[in-house]
Amino acid sequence: MTLTIELPKTQTPQRLPLNPNYPPFRQWKAGVIAEKLEEQPVCLYVHIPFCTQRCAFCYYKTVDLKESQVQAYVDTLCQEIKLVSERFNLKNRRIQAVYFGGGTPTTLTGNQLVQVVENLRENFSYFEEKKQFSVEAEPLSVSPSKMRVLKELGVNRLSLGVQSFNDQIIKLSGRGHDEKQAYRAIDVAQKAGEGQWSINIDLLSGLAGETVETWQESLECALKTGVESITVYKMEAFANTQVFDQGVRQEIIELPSAELEMQFMQLAMERFAQANYNPWSHFTYVKNDSDLATSTKQYRSEYIFNIWHGMEFYGLGVSAFGCLGDSLLQNTSDMEKYATLLAQGELPLSRGYKLTSLDQMVREVLLGIKTLRFDLIAFQQRHGFKLQSLCAETLSTLERDGFVTVSTQEIELTAKGILYGDYVGETLAASLKKLKS
Numbered sequence: 001m002t003l004t005i006e007l008p009k010t011q012t013p014q015r016l017p018l019n020p021n022y023p024p025f026r027q028w029k030a031g032v033i034a035e036k037l038e039e040q041p042v043c044l045y046v047h048i049p050f051c052t053q054r055c056a057f058c059y060y061k062t063v064d065l066k067e068s069q070v071q072a073y074v075d076t077l078c079q080e081i082k083l084v085s086e087r088f089n090l091k092n093r094r095i096q097a098v099y100f101g102g103g104t105p106t107t108l109t110g111n112q113l114v115q116v117v118e119n120l121r122e123n124f125s126y127f128e129e130k131k132q133f134s135v136e137a138e139p140l141s142v143s144p145s146k147m148r149v150l151k152e153l154g155v156n157r158l159s160l161g162v163q164s165f166n167d168q169i170i171k172l173s174g175r176g177h178d179e180k181q182a183y184r185a186i187d188v189a190q191k192a193g194e195g196q197w198s199i200n201i202d203l204l205s206g207l208a209g210e211t212v213e214t215w216q217e218s219l220e221c222a223l224k225t226g227v228e229s230i231t232v233y234k235m236e237a238f239a240n241t242q243v244f245d246q247g248v249r250q251e252i253i254e255l256p257s258a259e260l261e262m263q264f265m266q267l268a269m270e271r272f273a274q275a276n277y278n279p280w281s282h283f284t285y286v287k288n289d290s291d292l293a294t295s296t297k298q299y300r301s302e303y304i305f306n307i308w309h310g311m312e313f314y315g316l317g318v319s320a321f322g323c324l325g326d327s328l329l330q331n332t333s334d335m336e337k338y339a340t341l342l343a344q345g346e347l348p349l350s351r352g353y354k355l356t357s358l359d360q361m362v363r364e365v366l367l368g369i370k371t372l373r374f375d376l377i378a379f380q381q382r383h384g385f386k387l388q389s390l391c392a393e394t395l396s397t398l399e400r401d402g403f404v405t406v407s408t409q410e411i412e413l414t415a416k417g418i419l420y421g422d423y424v425g426e427t428l429a430a431s432l433k434k435l436k437s
Contacts, residue, residue: 041096043303047317049103074112078119079342085123095130097302106141110149117153132157132302139177139185147192158189159200165221166214173207186225198299200229206261215264223275228299231284232268281370282418308367328353362429369425374411394431
């Protein structure tokens with residue numbers, strides 16, 4: 001698509017007076033002042049790279065667990081927390097949500113978790129006002145004592161990486177737990193939380209050896225626990241994973257076909273609907289135990305929801321990334337370099353990207369549509385363009401093919417749009433990128 005600009009029609013060129021401003025003052029509004037004066041909130045991500053074992057499908061920056069190295073990392077992380085809050089003037093920013101990810105954050109001892117949180121409290125004045133504090137865990141790192149520490153620290157959302165409830169599938173994926181240990185971890189977490197937190201279970205569709213029968217088994221097991229949220233991630237065989245080596249290069253393990261994986265997700269969607277779990281994104285379903293709007297807001301990940309809707313966020317820890325203003329920033333993934341730079345009083349940032357106006361539109365659409373509905377009016381207010389005009393042909397095709405419904409106010413994913421995951425977002429993003437040419 002090519003944008004065309006029509007020049008104003010004048011009979012003859014004229015020498016015009018100096019115009020020192022745009023837009024005209026008559027278009028300026030008083031309400032903008034209050035909006036500008038209000039400090040915008042920020043989200044914080046804290047990366048804990050340690051794991052008890054590396055899963056066959058994992059492509060993230062993780063490190064095998066060594067106790068001496070863990071404490072050294074925690075000390076260095078606390079240095080970064082202080083430095084970042086000062087350098088980027090984040091100390092007095094309101095905090096919307098905090099997310100501890102990994103790796104496995106719960107491989108830290110109780111004292112180490114307390115140390116990190118205390119440093120966050122000291123360096124972010126509004127840390128205690130956050131709406132959600134989410135921590136990732138895996139079954140083998142869940143204990144009553146660890147859960148008590150998390151509860152005392154104010155955690156109100158726990159995300160458990162279960163992946164499968166079938167012992168054979170778990171073993172093939174390189175996980176250290178089994179079905180009984182997964183159930184035990186969920187039970188311990190539910191009892192320890194005493195209603196303070198919601199629990200999310202991660203499942204992976206498309207793991208090695210998965211069949212329709214084993215997948216249905218995992219779905220039933222997950223629902224039986226009564227957790228508030230269930231996430232289904234599509235397993236991808238990245239080149240740096242054991243799954244890719246054994247399943248793609250060597251072909252010594254069998255990976256489900258794309259068609260079979262699609263069937264897995266369709267089965268999950270149908271079963272979740274029967275159990276009254278509703279989607280808030282195209283891969284996470286929450287229990288509808290009151291009205292839908294309340295349940296969605298109560299059980300969704302505030303961190304993910306808000307950063308996908310354009311809220312600024314900062315990533316703390318080795319390899320962590322964030323977005324401030326129009327800049328994407330990422331820390332080094334080298335543990336030694338991370339520690340060395342901070343010891344020298346330097347930020348451990350290694351690379352970044354400055355978003356153009358077009359990048360910002362593409363990013364907003366690609367991430368925002370993941371939450372099922374995209375606000376067309378807000379997009380126009382931010383960027384001055386109607387998305388339905390910029391991507392008219394693409395939106396018409398997506399609607400005709402049953403992936404979305406489009407109104408004057410929003411784009412909404414249909415069940416088919418949800419099933420196909422990022423397809424709608426990627427298709428719209430590709431359409432916007434054509435504006436470059």
